[in-house]
Amino acid sequence: MAEALRLNRAGAAHALVLEGVSRTFGALVALDKVDLTVGAGERRGILGANGAGKTTLFNAITGDFPSTAGRIRFFGEDVTKLAPFERIRRGMRRTYQNSMLFRGLSVLDNLYLACRGVSAGRFSFIRPRQDDAALESARDLAHAVHLDGVAESLVSDLSHGQQRQLEIGMALSGAPRLILFDEPAAGLSPAERRDLVQILSALPRHISFVIIEHDLDVALRVVDRVTVMHNGAVFKHGTPAEIQDDPDVQRIYLGGKHG
Amino acid sequence: MSWTATGAAPKPATPAWMKTIRPQHVLVLLFLIAYPLVASPFWTVQIGAQSLFLGVIALSLMFLAGYGGMVSLSQMTVAGVAGYMVAVFGTNSTHPLFGWPLWAAVPIAIVIATAFATLIGIISVRTAGIYTIMITLAIGVAAFYFAQQNYEIFNGHSGFAGLPGPVGFGMDWRAPMPFYYMSLAVAALSYLAVVYLARSTFGLTLQAIRDNARRMNALGFNVNLHRVVAHAVAGLIAAIGGLLYVWMNGRVSPGTIDIGPVIDILVIAVIGGLRHPIGPFIGAVLFVLMKNFAIDLISPERFNTLIGLIFLAIVLVSPDGLLGLWRLASDRLKAAGLNGSTGRQWGNNSWRNNNGK
Numbered sequence: 001m002a003e004a005l006r007l008n009r010a011g012a013a014h015a016l017v018l019e020g021v022s023r024t025f026g027a028l029v030a031l032d033k034v035d036l037t038v039g040a041g042e043r044r045g046i047l048g049a050n051g052a053g054k055t056t057l058f059n060a061i062t063g064d065f066p067s068t069a070g071r072i073r074f075f076g077e078d079v080t081k082l083a084p085f086e087r088i089r090r091g092m093r094r095t096y097q098n099s100m101l102f103r104g105l106s107v108l109d110n111l112y113l114a115c116r117g118v119s120a121g122r123f124s125f126i127r128p129r130q131d132d133a134a135l136e137s138a139r140d141l142a143h144a145v146h147l148d149g150v151a152e153s154l155v156s157d158l159s160h161g162q163q164r165q166l167e168i169g170m171a172l173s174g175a176p177r178l179i180l181f182d183e184p185a186a187g188l189s190p191a192e193r194r195d196l197v198q199i200l201s202a203l204p205r206h207i208s209f210v211i212i213e214h215d216l217d218v219a220l221r222v223v224d225r226v227t228v229m230h231n232g233a234v235f236k237h238g239t240p241a242e243i244q245d246d247p248d249v250q251r252i253y254l255g256g257k258h259g
Numbered sequence: 260m261s262w263t264a265t266g267a268a269p270k271p272a273t274p275a276w277m278k279t280i281r282p283q284h285v286l287v288l289l290f291l292i293a294y295p296l297v298a299s300p301f302w303t304v305q306i307g308a309q310s311l312f313l314g315v316i317a318l319s320l321m322f323l324a325g326y327g328g329m330v331s332l333s334q335m336t337v338a339g340v341a342g343y344m345v346a347v348f349g350t351n352s353t354h355p356l357f358g359w360p361l362w363a364a365v366p367i368a369i370v371i372a373t374a375f376a377t378l379i380g381i382i383s384v385r386t387a388g389i390y391t392i393m394i395t396l397a398i399g400v401a402a403f404y405f406a407q408q409n410y411e412i413f414n415g416h417s418g419f420a421g422l423p424g425p426v427g428f429g430m431d432w433r434a435p436m437p438f439y440y441m442s443l444a445v446a447a448l449s450y451l452a453v454v455y456l457a458r459s460t461f462g463l464t465l466q467a468i469r470d471n472a473r474r475m476n477a478l479g480f481n482v483n484l485h486r487v488v489a490h491a492v493a494g495l496i497a498a499i500g501g502l503l504y505v506w507m508n509g510r511v512s513p514g515t516i517d518i519g520p521v522i523d524i525l526v527i528a529v530i531g532g533l534r535h536p537i538g539p540f541i542g543a544v545l546f547v548l549m550k551n552f553a554i555d556l557i558s559p560e561r562f563n564t565l566i567g568l569i570f571l572a573i574v575l576v577s578p579d580g581l582l583g584l585w586r587l588a589s590d591r592l593k594a595a596g597l598n599g600s601t602g603r604q605w606g607n608n609s610w611r612n613n614n615g616k
């Protein structure tokens with residue numbers, strides 16, 4: 001009861017609210033007082049040149065590299081001081097730009113770990129049974145990200161594209177409420193990109209996500225709004241159409257990229 | 260092949276664990292059972308039983324280091340705590356305190372030693388690599404001086420002598436043959452428990468944490484809590500090994516947990532290999548044989564030099580100890596023959612290949 005009341009106050013309608021979030025690495029200000037609000041069910045794109053602080057923003061949100069200043073609320077709850085595993089158990093998920101998979105394990109075992117991490121029985125001293133709920137969820141996830149054919153293969157034997165799909169599968173474990181995708185399309189072939197867009201579009205509408213994506217064909221097809229970052233700070237918010245036509249954005253990002 | 264693949268298959272007639280038994284396993288078991296029937300008491304106890312229980316203590320280190328990536332130097336200290344507690348709560352001839360019967364003193368000793376190991380875990384899990392080694396060594400050294408300087412409870416530098424061994428079923432379990440079989444039973448059970456645990460959910464998560472703790476945290480695992488639990492499990496194993504250790508001689512003193520024995524456990528585990536639970540036992544046999552027979556070749560003071568050189572040689576040639584050498588050799592043979600089956604590094608090939616019973 002008290003929990004529900006507390007959650008209802010202070011913007012429970014928003015999946016994510018960042019207020020003045022900063023992150024420094026020594027003298028380097030990688031994230032500079034970022035304010036960001038992502039509504040429940042919203043899909044947000046993040047654009048920005050290399051080194052703009054996009055991945056650092058994700059690390060601050062999940063707590064991988066905690067913010068050094070500011071406040072982060074997740075569905076109304078202040079999670080600024082929580083360890084990553086506590087944020088994950090509350091429904092936050094992410095993928096990594098550089099592969100963080102268990103290469104010596106099979107696809108299914110990786111998915112099993114992801115499902116186990118957000119369910120009970122993490123300390124079980126017995127071996128998982130065939131009808132273990134987490135194992136069954138893992139099989140479902142393998143299907144959801146089109147990997148059932150290679151479910152038994154070791155991750156190290158997968159193609160780059162399949163590894164990216166597995167990253168996404170692991171982020172879908174349990175009951176995600178907000179997923180952070182860090183450049184999921186990087187290095188994918190056009191066919192794999194279409195596959196990715198299909199997987200992202202098929203996500204249930206109540207799941208919010210934030211996606212870092214350079215490829216506008218991918219990003220603009222799946223997001224509602226776009227945030228552009230520059231030098232660790234938020235440069236501009238807008239709809240995909242506004243951002244695409246914005247001359248300032250062209251200059252710092254799109255222009256810079258082509259020129 | 261993987262356990263995850265057998266879901267739809269009909270229930271096999273033979274349980275999965277039976278299929279993993281090979282002829283060489285049966286041969287080793289038969290040898291271990293028949294051994295004291297032909298060996299002299301010296302070979303039965305000093306060599307046989309001692310290798311078994313030193314292997315058990317080193318196994319606890321293998322579990323922590325091999326699966327958890329945590330090299331703890333205080334496993335002998337945990338074993339010593341169990342030995343000290345069984346002397347304090349049970350009976351002894353030098354400094355009687357509680358005088359409880361063994362059936363009461365043994366569980367208490369195991370519980371206290373395991374709690375002590377858990378505490379070491381809580382203190383050391385926030386450190387990594389060389390710092391874990393340093394902090395656990397510091398704890399071991401502190402425990403040594405504490406035992407040596409405390410007379411009220413630990414009877415100072417002379418410690419306790421005249422500890423009775425277990426009796427029961429009309430047997431004196433300190434007699435050579437019963438003591439050997441008791442050590443063999445403890446070693447076999449500890450070994451099987453670790454083999455089983457390696458493929459349990461806890462074992463899998465522990466190995467995944469070893470490989471990428473940050474990722475496991477971001478999958479919802481309380482990484483430090485898993486590490487502490489691993490210390491508790493290893494502590495339980497070390498404690499049981501420690502009881503056999505003090506029963507063999509009927510004494511426990513600061514010398515039992517001095518820096519020498521503490522390092523010996525590391526040497527045994529590393530010589531044998533940290534990749535598989537059989538490694539510490541192989542290391543223990545080699546160590547005990549050398550400790551007893553190096554004297555015939557060199558002067559006793561040179562033993563540490565010799566063991567140090569062998570340690571260095573093995574670590575330099577094969578970071579995975581004798582087990583690694585063995586695997587290297589058998590891979591060469593296979594490569595020369597039919598198929599060069601690559602030995603996967605993860606969890607000794609283990610987690611994926613059980614049938615999830």
Ligand SMILES: Nc1ncnc2c1ncn2[C@@H]1O[C@H](COP(=O)(O)OP(=O)(O)O)[C@@H](O)[C@H]1O
Nearest residue numbers: 025028030048049050051052053054055056057
């Ligand atoms: N762990 C770290 N340690 C030191 N500097 C870092 C770390 N992570 C990121 N940075 C720095 O922060 C800046 C932003 O990096 P990043 O967030 O990865 O950019 P993006 O994802 O937008 O390409 C870069 O200058 C990068 O070098």
Ligand SMILES: [Mg+2]
Nearest residue numbers: 054055056097
């Ligand atoms: Mg990045």
